[in-house]
Amino acid sequence: MAEFSLHSELAANCVPVATWSLSELLLCNDANYPWLVLVPAQPGLRDFHDLPPDDMVSVGREISRASQALVELFAPDKVNVAALGNVVPQLHIHVVARFTRDLAWPSPVWGFAPPKAYASDVLDARIADLRLAFG
Amino acid sequence: MAEFSLHSELAANCVPVATWSLSELLLCNDANYPWLVLVPAQPGLRDFHDLPPDDMVSVGREISRASQALVELFAPDKVNVAALGNVVPQLHIHVVARFTRDLAWPSPVWGFAPPKAYASDVLDARIADLRLAFG
Numbered sequence: 232m233a234e235f236s237l238h239s240e241l242a243a244n245c246v247p248v249a250t251w252s253l254s255e256l257l258l259c260n261d262a263n264y265p266w267l268v269l270v271p272a273q274p275g276l277r278d279f280h281d282l283p284p285d286d287m288v289s290v291g292r293e294i295s296r297a298s299q300a301l302v303e304l305f306a307p308d309k310v311n312v313a314a315l316g317n318v319v320p321q322l323h324i325h326v327v328a329r330f331t332r333d334l335a336w337p338s339p340v341w342g343f344a345p346p347k348a349y350a351s352d353v354l355d356a357r358i359a360d361l362r363l364a365f366g
Numbered sequence: 367m368a369e370f371s372l373h374s375e376l377a378a379n380c381v382p383v384a385t386w387s388l389s390e391l392l393l394c395n396d397a398n399y400p401w402l403v404l405v406p407a408q409p410g411l412r413d414f415h416d417l418p419p420d421d422m423v424s425v426g427r428e429i430s431r432a433s434q435a436l437v438e439l440f441a442p443d444k445v446n447v448a449a450l451g452n453v454v455p456q457l458h459i460h461v462v463a464r465f466t467r468d469l470a471w472p473s474p475v476w477g478f479a480p481p482k483a484y485a486s487d488v489l490d491a492r493i494a495d496l497r498l499a500f501g
Contacts, residue, residue, distance in 0.1 A: 278433060278444065278445045278447075279430070279445065284426075287427070288422075288423050288426065291417075291419075291422035294414060295414070295417075295422070298414065299415055309412070309451055310415065311449070312414045312448065312450075313447065313448035313449070313474075314446070315444075315446045318472050336452060337452035338452070338477050339448075339452075341473070342473050
């Protein structure tokens with residue numbers, strides 16, 4: 232049976248933050264927006280509807296947990312949740328804190344501006360803050 | 367207690383297709399893409415994580431039902447699922463059939479090209495096909 236492995240583009244563009252019951256929780260290395268990515272750690276998933284019903288319940292819970300941590304830490308104006316996968320086919324769910332003052336507002340973030348990598352101390356602090364907010 | 371009413375922009379840009387247990391199911395009046403919109407019919411919802419846990423289970427089921435109908439009818443290359451709401455704040459979930467040959471591919475559809483209204487006979491046929499696919 233095939234094993235799950237993280238798609239190379241997600242591994243290159245994101246940093247691991249936590250391993251949850253269903254998903255690997257990543258932080259996108261783009262300081263333009265507080266941007267989390269959930270990757271259900273099951274092999275062969277492409278679209279949201281590929282998730283078995285039980286995992287769909289889990290993913291809903293994990294999306295909420297990720298969103299609520301962003302709300303607690305950043306008080307965004309909106310949280311964008313999306314499973315697109317037009318570029319990286321492995322199922323992954325974006326959870327992005329959006330602000331009316333952010334670079335792309337009100338456009339979606341994908342493809343809007345080149346990613347701006349975090350300074351390494353800022354990245355470490357952000358990961359620590361997120362882990363604390365997840366509890 | 368406040369009652370649910372569909373946001374005026376969703377009412378203007380979409381046509382009603384079905385009333386499901388949680389959501390109003392709409393078809394976006396944009397012939398560029400087969401594009402469904404689920405609107406959980408509860409007042410006051412903005413973000414995905416505003417859904418109570420039971421409704422989150424329902425919405426997962428309804429997203430799958432919408433996606434699978436699109437797959438059955440159109441055999442898309444990908445199904446994009448997203449709750450954005452940067453423009454229309456009422457919680458609504460896009461379920462869009464995407465093709466590597468479509469206008470916006472691989473970009474997201476939002477804001478890419480002006481919507482192209484369906485001819486009325488095509489719209490009627492599409493709604494009928496969708497209702498049949500939903501079973």
